[in-house]
Amino acid sequence: MIHVRGLQKAYQGVSVLTEIDFDVKRGEFFGIIGPNGSGKSTLLKMISSVIAPDAGEITLADKPLARYTRKELARILAVLEQEGLPPVGFRVREVLEMGRFPYQNWLGEEKDDVTPLIEEIMQLLGLVPLAERTLDQLSGGEKQRVALGKALVQKPQLLLLDEPTTYLDIGYQIQLMDIVRKWQKTTQVTVVAVLHDLNLASLYCDRILMLHKGVQIGVGTPQDMLQTDKIEAVYGTRPIVMEHPVHHLPQIMLQSRA
Numbered sequence: 001m002i003h004v005r006g007l008q009k010a011y012q013g014v015s016v017l018t019e020i021d022f023d024v025k026r027g028e029f030f031g032i033i034g035p036n037g038s039g040k041s042t043l044l045k046m047i048s049s050v051i052a053p054d055a056g057e058i059t060l061a062d063k064p065l066a067r068y069t070r071k072e073l074a075r076i077l078a079v080l081e082q083e084g085l086p087p088v089g090f091r092v093r094e095v096l097e098m099g100r101f102p103y104q105n106w107l108g109e110e111k112d113d114v115t116p117l118i119e120e121i122m123q124l125l126g127l128v129p130l131a132e133r134t135l136d137q138l139s140g141g142e143k144q145r146v147a148l149g150k151a152l153v154q155k156p157q158l159l160l161l162d163e164p165t166t167y168l169d170i171g172y173q174i175q176l177m178d179i180v181r182k183w184q185k186t187t188q189v190t191v192v193a194v195l196h197d198l199n200l201a202s203l204y205c206d207r208i209l210m211l212h213k214g215v216q217i218g219v220g221t222p223q224d225m226l227q228t229d230k231i232e233a234v235y236g237t238r239p240i241v242m243e244h245p246v247h248h249l250p251q252i253m254l255q256s257r258a
Contacts, residue, residue: 001026001158001190002047006056009042009214014192016042017214018054027188029181031195031205033225038211040194046164047192048079061157074102078151080144082166091147092138093131096121099153118153125149125179141172146211148176159184161193165200173197177204186231202226202249210234226250 007020015040024030032040032161044050047058061076068076078099090098096118103139122128125145135143144164151159161180165173181204185189195201201208202222210217210225212234218225231252232238240253 001061003059004047004056004190005059006186007046007053008055008057009039009046009051009053015214016045017053017211020211020216022209022216023217024190024192026190027184029184029191029204029206031193031201031208032211033195033198033201033208034211034217037213038234039214040211041162043211044079044160044192048077048160049073064167071102072174074154076156077160078156079153079160079162080151080164081147081162082164083189089134089136091132091134092149093122094117095135095146096127096149098162099150102154114153117127117155119148121152124152124183141168141175144168144172144176145179148179155187156189158190158192160190160196163196166196172186173200178200180204198231198252202251203244203247222249226252 002024004020004022004186007017008015009017017167020043029062032043034040041203046053047060047065049068049070058069064075091161097113100114115241122131125148127142127145127149130138130142130146135146138146141196143170144167148164177200180191180193181187193201193205195205205222207219209219209226210230217230217234226241228239228241231241238255241250242253243249
């Protein structure tokens with residue numbers, strides 16, 4: 001689905017990303033991890049064509065990213081950010097309908113009735129009771145579900161998540177990630193997620209790219225990447241890495257330095 005080769009980016013002469021090379025398979029849940037300032041969000045913005053690389057190339061679905069129009073890209077990929085929606089006065093149902101913009105003509109019309117799709121996604125996300133509420137009447141977790149709904153209504157082939165759980169409590173974090181994982185498995189959409197929480201990355205990602213100071217440390221399974229020595233080298237703290245008792249995946253416990 002995605003091929004990245006020799007990607008580089010610098011701001012005012014300061015390198016942000018250097019020689020980044022990786023592939024993302026179609027239908028894969030791919031994670032990007034690393035400390036603050038490692039270039040994670042910059043990389044995601046380049047994949048979504050918000051910013052251009054200084055060198056290297058990104059190929060999306062066998063076509064160079066630079067050759068897509070904005071509307072073509074909007075039909076292929078959707079982005080969910082940390083704060084997906086501002087607290088404006090649109091109703092929940094109206095926000096989800098906005099996700100169909102890439103498929104509408106200049107009159108805002110589509111050939112087919114998309115009401116069943118919107119109803120399906122509202123049901124999936126538990127938004128039916130909130131349908132007529134405005135965004136300023138919702139909690140942070142509810143607004144993030146609405147933002148996810150708007151992205152899913154686009155029916156993207158590629159869903160990009162930029163630290164989507166940062167401002168959510170643990171219950172909403174798991175709920176959001178479970179919904180994305182279920183949708184990914186059902187529709188075979190490709191997911192690329194920038195994640196701060198290494199335990200969430202381990203539980204939900206098929207493979208993980210680890211970055212440190214703009215340099216690619218490696219790409220591999222959670223078992224490959226979430227090892228004590230690698231985490232210590234990148235994050236500057238030596239964790240205890242244990243096996244999850246149910247999923248048998250790495251889970252990280254931090255040690256106090258006191």
